[in-house]
Structure formats: structure tokens, C-alpha cells
Amino acid sequence: MRRICVFTGGRADYGPLLPVLRAVQKDVALELRLLVTGGHLVGQQGMTTERISLDGFRVDEQVENVLASDTPVGVAKSLALGIAGYAEALNRIDPDLLLVLGDRYEALGVAITAALRLLPIAHISGGELTYGATDDSVRHAITKLAALHFTSTEEFRSRVIQLGEDPERVFNVGAPGLDNIRTMAFLSQHDTSKLVGVTLKTPVITVTYHPATADPQGSGRGLRGLLAALDRFPDVTIIFTGTNIDQHSLSITKDIEEYVRRREASTRLVSSLGQAGYLSLLKISSAVVGNSSSGIYEAPAVGTPTVNIGSRQDGRPRAKSVIDCGEDEAEIAAAIDAALRISRDDLPGLSDTPYGDGYAADRIVHILKTVNLKPLSCKKFFDLPDSYFYMCSNQRN
Structure with a gap:
């Protein structure tokens, strides 16, 4: 059996990973190992290791890495603490491949650790852009450490290839988070x-x-x-x-929390x-409001309007x-009012999203169990052919 170590650093990656975890778990050719860290082990995030167990998964390793600080120095120290723990955890698990999703610093830490032990890395959600967050550069760094890539759109696949990745190892599978929407039984309103x-x-x-980590001042204005x-x-x-546990998240x-206390009768x-x-x-x-990727991915797929504030999801x-x-009161209020006036009959749901059809997990697992792992531990830079640059030059002209 091929041993797959899936890494999760909190609810931000666990939700989209859930259908992939289930598909790996039920495939007789694969052996699932779960490495849990970050927000899963923090009370502020709900201590969601218990949720993982309730979902039917065994936590094979857990690494505490989050310090009680939301400063850049504190986050950097959390990253370093995580790397030390991931090294020991991966040594005990001894997987054939590491699977990570997204763009958070915890994922970067485990990818660095895996690369140093020549462990092949598969990365979900590469090639995306979020100009308002430092996650953008982290995501691209993980792409360069990984040898196998699962993107959510063809545009993202092209961008990963531009980063020097072999096209034969870059697969447009769609966003796995949409698989949950296609398959799950929704709870009643009660x-x-x-x-x-x-x-x-x-x-x-x-x-x-969430904090717009690349624009702290705009992040405060937006809140x-x-x-x-x-x-x-x-x-x-x-x-x-x-x-999320990021720079400036505590404030x-x-x-x-102060706002909720002031309006506690109808707010939680x-x-x-x-x-x-x-x-x-x-x-x-009736509307999803804020600056989270869930407003871009999941909300449209369930047929709910989104008000997206500021720059965090730009790209x-x-x-x-x-x-x-934008980030001022009047503009946000006008956008909320417009969202509340949208008729659900005008929202087609899953068919309207640019992020796939809800069958990403099956595609990912098929590739995980059939790909030749030997070449993946020794990456080479893939140079685009001269014809590509010639085509781009003509398009600009």
C-alpha cells in the first residue's frame, strides 16, 4: 500500500481536504496518515482535533506550534517551532508522499521539512493569486517545493507551469471543497x-x-x-x-467579541x-460578508450572495x-443592501462557480495511487518553449 500523509493546520484547509481524506481512507491501494497542527490545537479555533475524530479519522501525529502572539515575530517563531515538530512526526510516519493544501505558513513549514528528507510533495490549490495577503508568496513557495500539483482552474494550472513546473505533473482537478457541497446532507434551519x-x-x-496580512492598515479600516x-x-x-491565527488576528x-456582546440578542x-x-x-x-475565500468558493456554490471586502481576495x-x-462603512453597507435584495432564483449555485464540478477528490486520489513516485523526489525546472514567449509577445502587441 502507498502511504499518504495528509497535513492539516486548521479548519481553513481541513474543510476542503475532507472529501480527499475520505477518498484516500476508503481506497484499498492507499494508507492514510494524518498530521495535525496549528489552529486545530488552539482553543480560539475550537480545538478541532475532536471534530477530526468525530469525522472518522485517526490523528496519527499532532504538533503544537502556535505561540500566544500575533506579531510577525511570533508567527515566524511558530513556523520554526512547527518545522522542528514536523521533522520528528514525518520521521515516525515515514510516508511515501506528503499531501498539503493551500497557502498558510504551517503548510510551508511542513513542505520545507519534507523537501529536506526528499519526500515527494503533492500540493492542492497552487497557482492562485491573493494580492492582499502574504499567503500569495507562501503559496508559490510551496509550489516550488512540491513535485505534483492539483489546481482548481485551468488558469491556475497555466500559472503553476509558468513557475517552472512540468506540465505532466500539473493537473486541473477543480476545488475539492466543492465536493462537500455536492455530496453532503445539509442541516435544517432548526x-x-x-x-x-x-x-x-x-x-x-x-x-x-481575517487579517489582510499584506495590507494591515486596510485590514483595520475594513473591520x-x-x-x-x-x-x-x-x-x-x-x-x-x-x-485565522495570523498577524494582527488578536485585535x-x-x-x-466586543461587537457581539453589544448586540448579543441576535448575534453570535x-x-x-x-x-x-x-x-x-x-x-x-441571505448573504456572506467579509474577506474569506469561502465567500469566493463555497458561498456561490450553495447559492448565497457574497460581499467581499477589501483586497485580501484580489486575484x-x-x-x-x-x-x-472597499473598506469604508457606506460602501460596505451599500454592498450588503444589494446582496440582501438578490433573489435566490437568480443564483444557479454549483453550476455558476469557476472552480470545478464537485468531483475533485476522485481525480486527486486516482493520480495519487497511479503516479510514479520515483521521479518526484528529484525535481527539475521546466523551461517553457520559445514559442510560448513568442505567443505572449504577440498578444501584448
Whole structure:
């Protein structure tokens, strides 16, 4: 059996990885090993290792790496602490291949560790752009460490190839997070209300706001504008989901907690809902507001309008249901008002997303069990042919 170590650093990558984990687990040709770290082991993020166990997976290794600091120095130290733990964990697991998803610093740490031990790396979600976050450069760095690539669109596949990756090792499979939407049984509104701890009276707005790590000042303006804009909608039920552990995340969480206390009759902050709970909340919601990738990927697929604030998701393709806005109160309020006026009959859901058809996991697992691993541990830079540059020059002219 081919031993696949899947790495997860928190709910941001665990949700999209869930269908891949299930597909690996049930395939008789593959042996699943799970390395858990980061936000999964932090109370602020809901201590979601328990959720992993409830989903039917065994946590083979866990590495605590998050320090009680959201400064750049603190995040860098968390990265270093993680690398030390990942080295020991991978040595014990001794996998044939490491699978990572996304663009967070925890994923970069384990990719560095794997590369040093000549362990082949498969990377999901390469080639994407998020100009408003330092994740952009982290994502490209993981691409250069990985030898096998699973992208969400053909555009992203082309970008990975531009980074010098062999086209024969770059596969456009779609976004695996959409597999959850195609296959899962959504919770009822009543059960979702019990999960979040407040009656979900329509209209419902789900808010997820993360630090825009490449634009800290804009990130602060956006949060202040968002909270002020929400005050213009006194009859709306508002559910905040927890903030990623990044630079300046503690101050964002503190401001959100203060807002929720002031409006506690119809507002809640939940650290983690699990994938079924979160997607059910998105589906029930009249709008999704904030700067999270879930507003770009999952919300359009469940047929819910998105208000995307600021620069954090700049560079990612959008469905028609995504309304982009700036960071001031008036612009955010106008965008929320426009989203609440959209009829669900005008939102086709999964068929409207640019990120695939919901069958990514099957494609990924087929490749994981059939690809020749021997050449993957020794990467070579792939030079694009001269005809490519000639074509690009003609397009610019």
C-alpha cells in the first residue's frame, strides 16, 4: 500500500481536504496518515482535533506550534517551532508522499521539512493569486517545493507551469471543497440554530473577516467599516465565524467579541461549526460578508450572495454572485443592501462557480495511487518553449 500523509493546520484547509481524506481512507491501494497542527490545537479555533475524530479519522501525529502572539515575530517563531515538530512526526510516519493544501505558513513549514528528507510533495490549490495577503508568496513557495500539483482552474494550472513546473505533473482537478457541497446532507434551519446558539431569523448574515496580512492598515479600516455597516441592519441575525491565527488576528477577534456582546440578542461568534454546520449556515444565509475565500468558493456554490471586502481576495476569479467593495462603512453597507435584495432564483449555485464540478477528490486520489513516485523526489525546472514567449509577445502587441 502507498502511504499518504495528509497535513492539516486548521479548519481553513481541513474543510476542503475532507472529501480527499475520505477518498484516500476508503481506497484499498492507499494508507492514510494524518498530521495535525496549528489552529486545530488552539482553543480560539475550537480545538478541532475532536471534530477530526468525530469525522472518522485517526490523528496519527499532532504538533503544537502556535505561540500566544500575533506579531510577525511570533508567527515566524511558530513556523520554526512547527518545522522542528514536523521533522520528528514525518520521521515516525515515514510516508511515501506528503499531501498539503493551500497557502498558510504551517503548510510551508511542513513542505520545507519534507523537501529536506526528499519526500515527494503533492500540493492542492497552487497557482492562485491573493494580492492582499502574504499567503500569495507562501503559496508559490510551496509550489516550488512540491513535485505534483492539483489546481482548481485551468488558469491556475497555466500559472503553476509558468513557475517552472512540468506540465505532466500539473493537473486541473477543480476545488475539492466543492465536493462537500455536492455530496453532503445539509442541516435544517432548526438544527443549525441550535448549533450556533441563536434563532436564525431571516435575514441571516454570516461574517468571516481575517487579517489582510499584506495590507494591515486596510485590514483595520475594513473591520471598522464592516462593524459600522452592520449597525445599519438592526433586524438582521449575524453569525461571525472565528478569525485565522495570523498577524494582527488578536485585535480583530477582540473587536468582534466586543461587537457581539453589544448586540448579543441576535448575534453570535462561533469558533468552529464543522464542515456540515458551516456549509448549512452558508446555505441558510441571505448573504456572506467579509474577506474569506469561502465567500469566493463555497458561498456561490450553495447559492448565497457574497460581499467581499477589501483586497485580501484580489486575484481570484469570481462568480456573478460576488459583490466586491472597499473598506469604508457606506460602501460596505451599500454592498450588503444589494446582496440582501438578490433573489435566490437568480443564483444557479454549483453550476455558476469557476472552480470545478464537485468531483475533485476522485481525480486527486486516482493520480495519487497511479503516479510514479520515483521521479518526484528529484525535481527539475521546466523551461517553457520559445514559442510560448513568442505567443505572449504577440498578444501584448
